[in-house]
Amino acid sequence: MKKILILSIAILFFACNSEEPPKIYPNNPVQTTKGIKGVWVTNVASTALSSLNAIKETVQTCKKSNITDIYVVVWNKGRTLYPSEIMNKEFGIPIMESYAGRDPLLEMITEAHKEKLKVHAWFEYGFAASNGQQGGVILQKYPQWAAKDVNKNLLVSSSGFEWMNGINPDVQNFMKSLILEVVKKYDVDGIQGDDRLPAMPIAGGYDDYTVQLYKTEKGVNPPTNEKDPAWQDWRANKLTEFLGDLYKAVKATKPNVIVSMAPSVHPWAKDNYLQDWPTWLDKKYCDYVIPQIYRYDFSAYSQTLKSQVSYVKNSADRSKLYAGVLIQSGTYNASNQFLEQMVNENRNNYVSGEVFFFFEGLKYNSEYFTTKYASK
Template identity: 50%
Template structure:
């Protein structure tokens, strides 16, 4: 009955015809998932995506200080070509081959962005090898937030390193898109107190030091603008290599994204530096979901609304949304003319296989 109600809603909204042409995506990760650990796992994941009407896969290629694909950049810079777990095979190449065979697009998701490690007090092997790359907070310490340690996103050398990984993937793989998220481009708003960034600020402010209050509005704006320029550089660099490769970002919701991680993503959309923005509208009840969704839509002009794709929470740790709540979130998206969504993350499909089989048209 629930599936019939949703189908009727879509019919009366008059969007059934275009529904199959819009994007239905999912994030595929190596955390709490073994889908990428074998060719069989990849075949199963792609088969499930096809059965569930998913036509875009956002697959992790960078986390915990390692690429998950064999990288010459990592080999030359840090002497570690690939995350040891994936040392025997190139799963990215396998996934692209299998997914393309089924008409599914694959995006390289640079999950950790400017974060060097998770729960490593010294920032992991990257910052042990490159201590000058450390992001420094207002206390003079390595920036660490919510368990993640950070590189200095304002340092040109660090930016060039991240960009070189993106370029490597675009050059070496038949990829359909690349994606940053709430860590690319980003830095916690506590960052910016390293020698390089302070010097840069002083050059632009007649020798004055940055405010000691890291939440100072002008200081937030100044740092956010620096990261805006990196977002622009990523977009222009990718498009110069292959204009068909999509550049998408999946930041936190705004304005929290700017206040906490210096991500002023409405500007990225306005300036045309992204092909799609996929904010993480992760909420646990429909009232909060709708309020957050509509609040973020206010930052997007009508002409850019088609670039806005909500990120929908499908599973995290032990949390799984009910089928009723999933239905409500999709209905809410359609209510505001949004035809697309991307789900976090793939393993959540196992809890709702019939829902997805009966909700989305098949490829």
């Protein structure tokens, strides 16, 4: 008994006199491993995907910039950026016209895997059918898929996106079929939705299908106030249920494929696009989330980052939150100093990785990415 007592005192002594543990925010476990270092690669305002040689150069730029994960666009403007049997069967357009005869997704996977970089298929447009085309070929063939506002008009967001109804099971099955097509056909490391998947502008939900579904479940018509809390929660929950179904389907097909989401920041995302990502994490409907913390000064970035961390419901899920960081958009470029401040602030809040929007910014900030970022 005495030996046990002496041993206990010794253990207590050494514990009290050992190096002070790092300070952490309440309920925020320290990250023991480095997280992702990602970048979004798009076909807008960039020639990164314009040819096989361009893709090779893109991969080399990513490697030199210490990027580990490439999120490459595979779905926008109502087109796929890979040859799709589904799109060919449904609309007679197997791939975005400018990429006919090629397979940019396969090219990217092949080149990136040579350098041991991961490739995620980014379904950028999500439930948006088109932009400035009144729904394009999708809603022209399937007008019943359209999302509608309270006046029964086609749902169009302020940025010009024209929306499918993400609560309609036919729309859900269409989107799920495209995602599973990629998972089955390609050696992709992950798939990703963003602020349009799963999502719907809060003004939506007044199409015939959704109105009838709500009436069946609730016994009354939906409120005409699009921001009614119960009506908002009901629609957000429907999108959450879709994500849960999608997650299970992807994992049943290939368990090792990562399912990630890059929504807008909370609670703005839920209040405007019905994206309840804290619940997505809590229900384990995605492997990690990357809120788009797109800010133009350090104070705003720091404040928003900390708020996003605080919205994670379960402290064990803190390691599943990464930061979406804006480095280039239009004529805007983040300075190297601001970029370093944002990355350092991520680590100070135990956010172990980030994804940058977007690829072209790697070139502008090459001084930072090719030198300092390697040690972060």
